[in-house]
Amino acid sequence: MVMNCIDAFDRSVRCHPKRDAVRTEDGRRLTYAELDERTDRLAAGLDSLVGSDRIATIAHTSAEAVEAMIASQKRGAANAQLPFRSSPGELVGMLEPTDASLLLFDAPNAETALAVLDRTDIEVAVSVGGEATDRDDVRDYEALLEETDPERPDPHGNEHGILYTSGTTTASKGVLFEQDQLWYGSTQVVMEHGIDRHDVAVVTTPWYHMVTTDAWILPHLQAGATLVIQEAFDPPETLSLIDEHDATGVLAVPTQLHGLVDAAEAGEYDLSALSYIRTGGSVVTEDLATAAGEHLTDGIYNTYGLTEGGPNLAFADPEIQTEKPGTIGKESFTWELRVVETPPSPDEFDPTAEVDAGETGEVIGRSPGMCDGYLDRPERTEELFADGWLRTGDVARIDEDGYLYIVDRVDNMIISGGENVYPQEVEEVIARHPDVEEVAVVGLDDETWGSRIAAVVRGDTDEETLDEFLRDSDDLADFKRPREYVIGADSLPRTSTGKIRREEVHSEFF
Template sequence: MHYLEAFERSVRVHGDDTAILTDDGRSFTYDEFDRRSTELTNAVTDAVGDSPLAVLTLNGPAAAEAMITGHKRGTPTVQLAFRGTAGELVDMVETAGADALLFDDANADTAVDVIDGADLSVGFHAGSAAVDHPDVVDYEDALDAAAFTLPDRLPADGKTNIFYTSGTTSAPKALAFDGEQMWTGAYQGVMEHGIDQTDLAIVTTPWYHMVTSDAWLYPHWMAGATVLLHEDFDPAEVLELVEDNGATGLLAVPTQLSLLNDVQENAADPYDTSTLSYVRTGGSVVTEELVERTSEFLSEHLYNTYGMTEGGPNFTFAHPSVQDDHPGTIGKESFSWELRVVETAPVTEHPDPEAEVGPGEQGEIIARGPGVPDGYIDNPEAEEKSFFDEWLRTRDVAEVDEDGFLYITDRVDNMFISGGENIYPAEVERAIDGHPAVAETLVFGRDDPEWGKKVTAIVVAEADVDAEELDDFCCKHDGLANYKRPREYVVREEPLPRTDTGTVQRQQAIDRHFD
């Protein structure tokens, strides 16, 4: 089954019911959602044919409409990270082959740079800000001028969504998914949380993430539920939305959960969150302390989940009932997956699927299931490292307990997660190394109570430079998004320690300054 079929069922059954709410008070029924996404489908197809549509917006109706448009066109919607720089976004758009860009007021300046940098045919502006560009048209005007019925030739038999995940190099990696794979993730989300038409779920995480799209938005629309799109995360505003709307569901990464708990704990009159029957988290390690605080201040119904963009729908989920006996676990494999924890192998080699580790031992998680895409777009070298036979390697190291529950403990390589975002040290290191006073850099994640891991840099200087100057350099770097910027620097003169073969001894260098 394809996701569009599930959405069409929701429109037939729940046409007059509310599909989307916004944090500024707007409301869209399923019939309106359906009509507007069809109009967008026709407007984009009339403008650029079968070329993909890229989208650069905050959480809002235009992003939601574009998600459904990808299914109605059978040509992918390219889900861009609004935290990216113009240079990064141009590369992403070109990799996907997009020829149109949908953007909002918050991203207008960057969008104009992307349109020019990627030489796009048209930009659709969803907002009221003044945008002076000959190839930009007003979003609402474009919808009003478009047909409100889908032509017989659509949808085409193609991909529906393109997601990005940062690789071990500076270039993001693109993955294309089809409607059947998105349906797989959506039904899995419905089953994990028991979502139905009576639910109202808050969306706090960026829509372009796989977890927000395939494990949250798509499942709720499949079930005929309502989603409330929170444009830009603010913990007090989220709690007010929960209370005012009687929200039953909430998606938040651990950093957000921690901030929500802080507001509740310090409030003289805490917000009423008793209606929350499922709170979904993931993206970084969920500590026992976070589970306990969330249960005390927010909801006892915390679902810990684990996945990656390459895998489409999440690999595992831990029902709230297992946290007392298995605190911090990511649970067991979810409904459409087979997982194995096997002996780790170097990044340049494929692990052996038959070499499973026993209880109490650690190994790398590998996964197979119908949600796995064909591979990366135009990146065969990375594809060879991650996809083999039927399996996808995660490079995540996990421990298996006696009851079969999994716990993430490390990475096969050096990636770490800060505030729910993947940080790859090599990318940040290369950016800092571009400073004329820098000889070499080592970047790692240092434990931090708010961010999980704080981006930290050890910099070998060959001229006078301090942390303030390095931070200013990173802020202005076109190829380095702000969330990847180090929050702490150590400047040293002596070279980084290396092995006889030239490999940096990372832990030795880290211990030297952060013992």
């Protein structure tokens, strides 16, 4: 028998039926037994409406979002976990290849959901919170549960859900995952963080992301731990939840981690129970790790993953980060990683051409937990794999001890005067200036050099000061130094996981 996500959840129900599985900000609590019954009802209710068909969900992070995830696992039919920040037009495009026959939505997303319903062939929807239930095609969530017997239906397959790439360089793409594929990722997280039934974890990131799903929600449910749901991230409120619930863990991307550090400095919270913070998605600087260790916990775990491969390709524990700041560690359990040469043409890609220590190249990997490809995107799926290896599209440097450091995305590379420049490596050096709060680097067309480097900075500084700082730095070659600056930006456009949206930076500031 191959273990999968719902098998792991069922074990927690058997072993810890009276323990809290989910707590919400408004004081609601669901034990494992209660969550099991409600998701049995929901699974059966969904079957009564659409048979074995897939569903889609537009919702903020909530108990109901978790229930939709588990109910879909029980049905074995995928739930398309749609990013609620997307426009109706974008969501319609994401839905087209999913074959979803039902849309589940909550009150904050009702207007968007109804716009999507009116532009698709989906004929039935379920509303959390009672919005729009006067429509013939919309059913009330709680009413559906109440009128359905808690008898789990036979599964229609082994699907978990459809998750979406962040779309920082191209349009967001749907990735279908089977339950056993995600089980590998969630089990890695349980092992590497040492999660058990005594843990209490605050959920701060949108539930539809791979990292929230497979590195936070599923692992804690697998271990019989408790999830504290925060619908929208707010640093002081997050710290209050950690204090109130004696939370042991929190997931926070680096931009959120900055906010938590600032809030902890400004307020008084009892964070003594907090023992592990999982972060990743962008660079964790030495200064940030030090500040988080001082004000939050010294248990900072830097991780590396991607939607197509899962949340845990590589993992750096607190001890390694102290010794090697900024590293994402080495390959995780069930993964084999390589850093290989990036050829001038995709046709010349060679997964055996590993780089030497100190050099950079593209990270590739293979694992039983990686995806099989993109939904209805055969050409992009073909580009994703090379002889069974998953191409991450991320550029990394490997040191003499085999530790990895993410440099940037292959797609972000700027060619200036025939030299390769990765924006992230320039950003890291600029960010070391004490007056810089945030920075984004992009390439601009240049008749002489092909592209020239430009930087957008949020902070109390000026172009002359920054240029002198970079000229004096031993960590940045002169050809990588920006030739153009925009100083005084109010904020920089980012994804919900904290990654810079470079196309928006380019269009907004240049």
